[in-house]
Amino acid sequence: MEFYDSRCFALWGDNKAGWVHSEGENGVEGVLSMWHKEAFEYSSHVKGRGFLAVTGVHTKLNCLCIVVDVYVACSLSDKAVMWEALSNIRRVNQNEVWCCCGDFNAVRSIEEMKGVRGFSSQKREIKEYNEFSDKNVLVELPIVGKKFTWYKSDGSAKSRLDKFLVSLEWLQMWPMSKQYVQPREVSDHCVVVAKSWVKDWGPRPFKTIDAWLSKFGFMDLVKGKWNNYEVQGNRMSKLKDKLKFLKGDLKE
Structure with missing residues (x-):
């Protein structure tokens, strides 16, 4: 044809x-x-x-x-x-x-x-x-x-x-x-x-595993990491960046 x-x-x-x-x-x-x-x-x-x-x-x-x-x-x-x-x-x-x-x-x-x-x-x-x-x-x-x-x-x-x-x-x-x-x-x-098919569910939520909270030293680790993050911007921007960094450290 x-x-x-x-x-x-x-x-x-x-x-x-x-x-x-x-x-x-x-x-x-x-x-x-x-x-x-x-x-x-x-x-x-x-x-x-x-x-x-x-x-x-x-x-x-x-x-x-x-x-x-x-x-x-x-x-x-x-x-x-x-x-x-x-x-x-x-x-x-x-x-x-x-x-x-x-x-x-x-x-x-x-x-x-x-x-x-x-x-x-x-x-x-x-x-x-x-x-x-x-x-x-x-x-x-x-x-x-x-x-x-x-x-x-x-x-x-x-x-x-x-x-x-x-x-x-x-x-x-x-x-x-x-x-x-x-x-x-x-x-x-x-x-x-x-x-x-890609469904936009909005921003991804920050997730934790309940078992982590009962692990010895977990909260001390989170507090130590959180207080050492150096970020810039307004409060919401700082919160977002700190959660991002914490996510990476938790994976590690």
């Missing part, structure tokens, strides 16, 4: 979408990556067999991100080519925030498939898939909803082919990230959405 601005704007819902398209091989494995221009500042992209990697800056957090959309063929040789290509890109971009997502057409364990024949022939594929994620320090987001993302038309077989693999840097930016499997509708694949 040919893509152009008006078609992508219609898919997105407004004209603030940026996009890049990879046609794949002979119309197969095509990938379309889209982003909101006010949230993501595009800088470059790399097209490869079975993937499309887009680099840019997350404008709100001002961090450099690489988002890789994956749609690879079933053959192990094609997957091996993709894993090697992504590993090479990862090797020279280790500090960026990484997210690999899409249809990997592979599972990482026997628990991710049911009713699928020929598991013994997939042992090598599972091993290489896990080696790819381990070598590049990519972890799968916790899953919410359905356990499987692909279903055979008659329901006799199902697998977890679609997922989000992210770097530790991603988890530092969005520690509450999860992947949500949506109901299956037109496709034999379920849509999978990654979200990070």
